[in-house]
Amino acid sequence: MSGTMTGKGLLLAAAASMLLSACSQAADAPAETAGPPSAVASPTASPSPTPSAAPAFTAPLTGEAAQGPIDSRPYLVMINNHAKARPQSGLGSADLVYEVLAEGEITRFLAVFQSRAFDGAIGPVRSIRPYFIDVGKSLDAVLIHSGGSPDGYGMLSREKLDHMDEITNAGAYFWRDKSRKAPHNLYTSLEKLAAGSAKKGFETTQRGAVRTLPFVSDPEQAPPGRPSSGLEVTFLLESYKVSYAYDAAARTYKRAINGEPHVDQNDGKQLEAANVVVLEAPHRVLDDVGRREVDLDQGGRAVLFQRGLARDVEWKRGGEQDLIRFYESETEVPLYPGQTHVLIVPEKPGLDQRLSVLP
DSSP states (O other): OOSOOTTGGGOOOOBOOOOOOOOSTTTTOOOOOOOOOOOOOOOOBOOOOOTTSOOSOBOTTTOOBBSSOOOBOOEEEEEEOSGGGOSOBSGGGOSEEEEEEOGGGOEEEEEEESSOOOOSOBBOBOOBOHHHHHHHHHHTOEEEESOBOHHHHHHHHHTTOBEEETTTTOGGGOEEOTTSOTTSOEEBOHHHHHHHHHHHTOOOBOSSSOOOOOBOSOTTSOOOSEEOSEEEEESSOTTOEEEEEEETTTTEEEEEETTEEOBOTTTOOBOEESEEEEEEEOEEEOSTTOOEEEOOSSOEEEEEEETTEEEEEEEEOSSTTSOOEEEETTEEOOBOSSOEEEEEEETTTOHHHHEEEEO
16 A cells, blocks of 8 residues: 555665675674664554454555555565574564575575564575565565675666665674574664664655555455365475465464474564465576576466465566566455465476475
């Protein structure tokens, strides 16, 4: 929805760039600084109301009730998913979470923060890639990262994109956790990001139309689909298997990695999503380091999980300024209020081999 949010200072933008590669641990490990501060932001979104009390305002990316209209630019934070980076902080408080392969056959999270205020840490923060930037552009987001591939830095510079980089232009707004080893110990927070953006005087509201996803008009109505108790996804490595189990009482999917609950370090709670989408997209390895190109424009097959039901859908984008959206028979499929997880796997071998729909 368009308008001005009372807490819109929560989300601002940054712009700078230079060409370097921060894939090495040395470039990703500046001196340690103080731990997380306490946040001062006020919440702008609350849990979804009962069906009898339809909210006057809803958050664009969660469909949850909001205190007012939200047109703030979100932050897109690149979050490390190496085994030594787990448990991560802040994923449970994101509006929207994408998971996609980086190099080394390890996935990375692209966590979108817009409507949910919280005072915990976010991270560990890691480096950026061109296809991560594609996701950020679709949201008109401020890109938050530590380093990047040469192509990623080139894209930031060439397109003059708003970003905050711990290495080149915003180091004061991140900190290192002494209890972990670099590069798996770099964190930020909403308060830090808002302070850094305010210092730089960046624009706060989205340019053009507010990016929003469709949500069901009646959250009590069940979606179509075949019964499914959950799902399992293997991106590439058999040693890394993501699973989601449907919790009928909570109406959410609880996430696990290799059979162990995947939790948020901030509160110890297991990650969960109201909607889980697994889609396939063209992937291509570019170099000996294993950097990839992922086509997030072409569209293709996907499976959507909602309310204990699974159905085949198609994903599409209406250009680089549009979100990844989901369609059935050319009609966009609405989501249920809450967090959505979008898992992106290579189209070869694709969903038939990488996704298991559990009965």
